[in-house]
Amino acid sequence: MATLEICCFGAExxxxxxxxxxxxxxxxxxPAEGGITxxxxxxxxxxxxxxxxVHPIVRPRGGDFCYTQADFSAMKNDISLIRDMGFSGAVVGLLNEEGHIDLPKMEILMELAGPLAITFHxxxxxxxNPLLALEQLTQLGVARILTSGQQANAELGLPLLRTLNEKTQGPIIMAGxxxxxxxxxxxxDAGLKExxxxxxxxxxxxxxYRKAGVTMSSDSEVDEFTHYCVDEDTVEAMKDIMSIYAPLAS
Known part of the structure; x- marks a missing residue:
């Protein structure tokens, strides 16, 4: 059966x-920033x-993935903490100014990660260059790559997801x-296992009681009297589909 990973923003x-x-x-x-540490x-x-x-994300801020030395120092501390706390994996990703994998920084983080299974997010x-990136991440030894196939959503990115899944010699391709x-x-149906x-x-x-005219957010459109959470029924239904599909795919 395929693996279902759920992105969670708290213990509840x-x-x-x-x-x-x-x-x-x-x-x-x-969640508004796409997830930080x-x-x-x-x-x-x-x-x-x-x-x-549980695989915590190691991302010191929102925005792009080209990090300063100060950002990177925080990431090193965070991945060491996650390792020492006994988590099974972590999620991370770094690019350089030209849009390639930042190999020197990734090599350092991979060494610090030790036994952690690393997802490149x-x-x-x-x-x-996604195919070059796949080769580089294979050489680095990452466990999986979380990707939408370089599109706004993974359904649009299915052609690249299929290609990556066919070509990978190491990292699991996880659609997200x-x-x-x-x-x-x-x-x-595309053969993705995660x-x-x-x-x-x-x-x-x-x-x-809801105080009018006062906000904690710089975005005036944000409704601060709602919050994002996991829908239990949706997760159960997803797992049902995956379990029904499993014998058909075998």
Whole structure:
């Protein structure tokens, strides 16, 4: 059966995903920025509560994946912490100014990672040459590549996803970005063995009193009385489809 990884933005989401049958969790904070490194408190809480594999993201800020030395120092500290806390893997990605994999920095992080299974995240979708990047990441020894096939969503990127899946000699190609219950079958049909989804929904705040005219966000369009969370029913339904599909694919 294919593996279902769920992107979670907190301990409660991680517990919901585990209960619903997820195989692995990518742990992040800040969904509006595409995910950044969780706090130590969140890391410890999820490590202590969740039994399925958890792979925290190592991303010091939003924006691009070309990092300063200060950014990189934080990443080295974070990946060492994640390793020492006993997580099974981590998620990371770095590019240089020309849009290639930043090999010198990645080599350092891979050495620091030790036994961690490393996922190279969607920085891959911003690189200039995906087939060269696949070769380089194979040589680096990453466990998997999370990619939308260099498109706005993975359904549009299916042609490249198929090509990468056929050519890979090491890293697992994991489809992510816009993977939903409504289209998950397409990725299974393409032969992909790992699927990444947020399987999310927006939940309302429990606040009764709501102060008008005051916001904590620089984006005036943000509704601060909602929050993003994992939809348990969606995760369960995804796993049902994957389990039904498994004997057909064998």
């Amino acid at each position: 989401c991680a517990l919901v995903a585990e209960r619903a049958g997820a195989d692995r969790i990518e742990l992040c904070t800040s 969780p706090s130590f408190g969140m890391l410890r809480q999820v490590r202590d509560l969740v039994r399925i594999p 969607r920085a891959f979708d911003m690189c200039i 970005a816009g993977v939903r219950l409504s289209n998950i079958q397409k990725f299974l 699927i990444h989804s947020s399987a999310g929904k927006v939940a309302p705040s429990t606040m009764i």
